[in-house]
Amino acid sequence: MRKLDPKEVSKKAVKLFKEKGYMWSEAVFSAVAENLLSEIPVNLASCFGGGIGGKKHLCGAIAGAILALGIKYGRKNLTKEEKLKAFSASSKLYEKFKETFYSVECWELTNCEQDEKKRKQEICPKYVEKATFLAVEIINEEG
Numbered sequence: 001m002r003k004l005d006p007k008e009v010s011k012k013a014v015k016l017f018k019e020k021g022y023m024w025s026e027a028v029f030s031a032v033a034e035n036l037l038s039e040i041p042v043n044l045a046s047c048f049g050g051g052i053g054g055k056k057h058l059c060g061a062i063a064g065a066i067l068a069l070g071i072k073y074g075r076k077n078l079t080k081e082e083k084l085k086a087f088s089a090s091s092k093l094y095e096k097f098k099e100t101f102y103s104v105e106c107w108e109l110t111n112c113e114q115d116e117k118k119r120k121q122e123i124c125p126k127y128v129e130k131a132t133f134l135a136v137e138i139i140n141e142e143g
Contacts, residue, residue, distance in 0.1 A: 004035050006136040013132040014125045023049030024060030024124060025067070028132045032068035032139070051106025059106045061124070061131035062097055066090045068135050093134045100130060 013031035016022040022030065025048035033040045047053055048063035073089040075082040098104050109127060113119050 003140045004032075004136045006133040006140070009035065009136045010129040010132040013128050017128045018120060018125060024128055025049050025064035026060075027128055028061050028064030028135065029068045030064075031132050032065065032135050033071060035136075036068070036071045036139075056107035056110070056112070057105060059097075059104050059109055059127055059131070061127045062094065062104050065093055065097075065131040065135040069093060069138060072139055089138050092138055093131070096134050097131060101127065 009031050012034075013027045016030055017024060017027035020027075022042075023046065025045040026042050029045035030040050030042050033042075045060075045064045045067055048058070048067070049060045051057045051059060052063070069089045070086065073082075073086045075086060094104060101109060103109055110119055110123050113123055
């Protein structure tokens with residue numbers, strides 16, 4: 001597999017998020033998945049938006065990024081080795097994101113901002129961009 005450009009894939013995710021009406025999870029998942037799959041099942045990421053169904057818990061950008069990692073690292077055989085690969089990739093993304101932003105919880109990252117337009121234009125694009133960037137970096141690193 002060719003190396004992906006994390007900056008380009010991240011820009012694509014932000015564009016899908018800001019301009020096309022994708023939710024956070026859908027934007028990150030779609031931008032990464034289009035480089036790994038011939039057809040993108042964006043519907044898999046829909047329920048993660050807004051911190052899991054609008055409940056403001058796990059950031060949708062993180063959920064979408066981890067879902068995208070599952071395309072490459074998800075188990076095809078129910079072996080411990082494959083489980084550990086999946087856990088390694090997802091925990092690496094989770095920890096790097098948390099190191100950067102102190103949290104993975106939507107309500108903390110957005111400071112409970114209720115104005116969806118403000119969240120979409122001002123607050124969340126950096127989370128979408130970073131989660132996408134990290135997912136691509138991990139895919140490139142792990143080969």
